[in-house]
Amino acid sequence: MDFALLLVIAVAVTGVGYAADALYFRSSRKRAVGNYLNGDQRSALDSEVIAKLEKEPLWAEYSRSFFPVLLLVLVLRSFLVEPFQIPSGSMLPTLKIGDFILVNKFTYGIRLPVTNTRVLELNEPERGDSMVFRFPEDTRLNFIKRVVGLPGDRLRYENKVLYINGKPAPQQFVAALPAGNPERKLLKETLGDVEHEIYNSLEPGQNMREVVVPEGHYFVMGDNRDHSNDSRYWGFVSEELIVGKAFAVWMHWEGWSSLPDFSDVRLIK
Incomplete structure (x- = not known):
């Protein structure tokens, strides 16, 4: 079951219990104590009886x-900041498996928990944003990818280069990976005002014919371009599925066999 739904149910149940006790049962206990103290029968056990009545x-x-x-957790998680853990290498080298990230929940508008309905419009996703969204083919899953195409953009991917409205996204070679990974190279790519790093395999890749991003939708890709399940394979991300913008890594923890690492706290480009 969705954690957000469980949290909403827990808040509702405890809230009803808290309100019922504050509005009725607490005063009933006080009346019971008052009735006892006004009675004729008194004993050395008064304190024990009163404590039982007040309990x-x-x-x-x-x-x-x-x-x-x-x-408090519901408000923070639903409207301000929500933590996520990176489960795959699709966003390497930007995000590693085991990174714990923080996601800004209000930068793209205020949304209701569970339904994800936007009730207050603020900003729209920008090219280059690292965006968390609900996977279109299974909305129970959260994905994180980089926004490369905005509504109305014409996109194609050819020979490991992304073309936006007919122009190639600038790429700059940085380095080949260390020994053991000779099939990949590290590059810097610029999308709008965002310069970020990507991995490209030296093996031939799959090209993508030109597509046009529909209104109210976005085209996303992983920074690990040859090892990312993204819009090239399953299509566009609807505005209704957006969760928020990832902005920081606050911890890295690979699993129970290792200790959490706080040495690589950083902002996400």
């Missing part, structure tokens, strides 16, 4: 404790 039921205690925390 919150377990559900009320849990609601009071967890509701504010869960509500």
Whole structure:
């Protein structure tokens, strides 16, 4: 089940419990204590009886404790910043497997949790953004790719070069990879105002005929160009599927066999 849906349900359940206790059951406990103190029968056990009458039921205690925390997490995660972990190498060399990233949830507009419906329009994705979105073929999955095509753009990919509206995206050779990976080379590519690094294989690649990006959609590609499942294979990303813009790596953790690494904290180009 979607974590966002679980979080919304948890907030709703604890919120109802918190409100019910605050508006009714708490005052009922106070009335019970008052009735007891006004009674004729008194004993040395008064303090124990009063404590029992005042004691919150377990559900009320849990609601009071967890509701504010869960509500804060829901607001932060839904409208401000959400963390994600990179599961694949499709965005190498920009993002490595095991990188933990932060995603700005409001830069492209405020969206409701679960439904992802945009209720407040702010900015639109720009060419070169590292964007998180729901995978069009399975919206339960979140993908991260780089925005290369905006609505109305004409795009084609030929001989490892991306052409946007008939012009090649500038590329600059940086280096061949270290021994053990001689089939790849590192290049710098410029998309709009964003200069970022990409990997290209030395083996022949698959070309893509020219396509036109429809209105309300975006064309995305991974920086690891020959090892990325992206718009070249499954099409465009609808505006309705956008989650947010990735802006920082805050931790790297490859798995339980290693310790989290905070030495490579950085902004994402």
